């Protein structure tokens with residue numbers, strides 16, 4: 001098996017805009033207002049590729065519960081490298097999409113991936129903080145937020161901004177992590193230790209790895225109405241061995257996206273990283289293994 005050296009994520013990412021934003025005076029204020037004090041996954045090309053893979057792994061589960069049929073203009077907040085944007089463009093051929101992400105490196109990669117749709121005018125990509133969106137009130141029919149709120153200090157303020165820029169009756173979907181739901185069999189102590197430190201580190205950065213459980217409260221606090229939530233789940237066991245193996249591959253890459261930061265901050269040792277990978281590999285070969293993860297998709301309306 002390949003054991004990846006913990007090393008593909010730089011402590012502050014390789015995104016100069018982001019780093020200078022967090023470390024210069026002006027941008028410290030930006031960090032305080034909107035962006036968590038760091039970003040656990042980093043911004044290198046391995047991580048950017050992982051986001052494209054991640055979007056396809058979850059696509060059917062998420063998008064079977066999403067409808068933007070009544071929308072012509074959509075705002076995607078925290079759009080990253082455009083992985084969800086690609087799916088939205090495929091599924092809604094009439095939709096025009098405004099992407100917003102705080103990282104220039106992510107926006108540049110999105111521009112590359114979505115070149116055809118940017119050139120044709122279907123997609124526009126902006127760099128900016130979701131806390132202070134550079135858009136007028138009543139601009140969009142819909143908004144999509146995916147794996148973003150776990151990374152911001154003040155999720156309600158982001159949702160308030162979303163409410164401001166949505167038209168009356170506009171619909172928002174938020175798809176967010178709920179990391180306390182993770183379960184594996186057989187018992188895998190290095191994996192569980194790594195996961196605990198992964199979440200604790202994100203919490204220390206003022207992100208929230210459990211934000212999914214609070215989405216309904218946050219949407220209501222931000223002024224949204226008709227809030228509904230759906231628990232989405234990946235549950236793989238002996239019924240679906242191929243899907244289980246694919247999901248385990250995906251999961252180990254997700255864990256590794258935090259490895260360098262976790263080692264650099266002394267939260268895990270190289271041995272834990274190696275043992276976690278060995279356990280995940282053993283689970284792939286174990287005919288009785290189980291992997292389970294749930295998260296939350298919320299829908300709400302801006303009236």
Ligand SMILES: C[S@@+](CC[C@H](N)C(=O)[O-])C[C@H]1O[C@@H](n2cnc3c(N)ncnc32)[C@H](O)[C@@H]1O
Nearest residue numbers: 034035078079080083101102103129130146147
């Ligand atoms: C895990 S990625 C998800 C990207 C995309 N939604 C997807 O599902 O592929 C989170 C993204 O949120 C962005 N982000 C974090 N804080 C932000 C903020 N305050 N405003 C805008 N984007 C932010 C990061 O730069 C990163 O691209």
